[in-house]
Amino acid sequence: MTSGKNRFHAVVHGGDFVKSATADKTTAMTGANAVLGALLARSNGAGGQHVEVNLLDSTLSWMWLDYFWNESVPEAPRTPTYSEWYSPWQTIDGWVGAIWPSDEQYARVCLKLGVSHLADDPRFATREARIRNSNEHQREFAKLLGEFTTADALKALSEADVPCAPVLSITEVFNNPQVKHNETVLTHHHPVVGQVRTARFPARFSKTPTQLERMAPDKGEHTDEVLTELGRSPADIAKLRSDGIIA
Structure with a gap:
């Protein structure tokens, strides 16, 4: 793309960072937001500019507050990160996710x-104590919840009124009540592969709702359509094809 007073040029590259599904998508979202920022800057008179994003910077920025808070203030006492504090608990037949940050929630869980004796245990009786003794706290409740089935654990945790949910396998997602209620998964028919399931676009627009209008194109499927929109006549397109310029 050319750059100039009223243009901007966006580039996405990988650098040395190992690519993953999360890194790729995080960088794509970073790039989209950066382009919106560049467009806003242009509308405010800054002109066009070159916007560059990469996988490493995007992923570290996305993870920073959740995973790097101890490193952000290295001289402060260490506290558990979200990956530790929100780790799932293994049950007899599966896993559950649960958290009880307040003292009242913790007492109800116990x-x-x-x-109940753990509610008064000085190692865990307050949030500060549970953070300070997070490894012991994790071990105590890992052993405890490991003796429950997933259903029984969720029943007890729900009655304690704390955030909790089962950890689902990929196939279990499709039967999840909330997924069904939200109509998150859309099903349509593809002329070649048959039934296809895909996730609904996550944002819901009240005036301009999204919808599935067409399938992802096969190679060269829309060549004639695109060239026609660009002003090429059927004869021009036929010649481009006969000359081997297009498939």
Whole structure:
């Protein structure tokens, strides 16, 4: 793309960072937001500019607050990161995700799980104590919840009124009640592969709702359509094809 007073040029590259699905998508979102920022700057008189994003910077920026807070203030006492604090708990037959950050929630959990004595344990009685002794806290409740089935654990945790949910396998997602209620998964028919399922666009627009209008194109499927929109006549397109310029 050319650059100039009223143009901008966006480039996405990988550098040395190992690519992953998360890194790729995070960088794409970073790039989209950067382009919107460049467009806003242009509309405010800054002119066109070159916008560059990469996988490494985008992914570290996205992860920073959740994973790097101890490194952000290296001289402060260490506290558990979200990856530690929100780690799922293994049950007899699966996994559950649950969190009880407040002292009231913690006391209710102890009662419902049948370990009321832990509510007064000085290692865990306050949020600060649970953070300070997070490894011991994790071990205690990992052992405890490991003796429950997933259904029984979720029943007790729900009765304790704390955020909790089962950890689902990929195939279990499709039968999740909330996924069904939200109509998150769309099903359509593809002329070659048959039934195809895909996730609905996550944003819901009240005036301009999104919808699935057409399938992803096969190689060269829309060549004639695109060239026609660009002003090429059927004769021009036929010659381009006969000359081997287009497939």
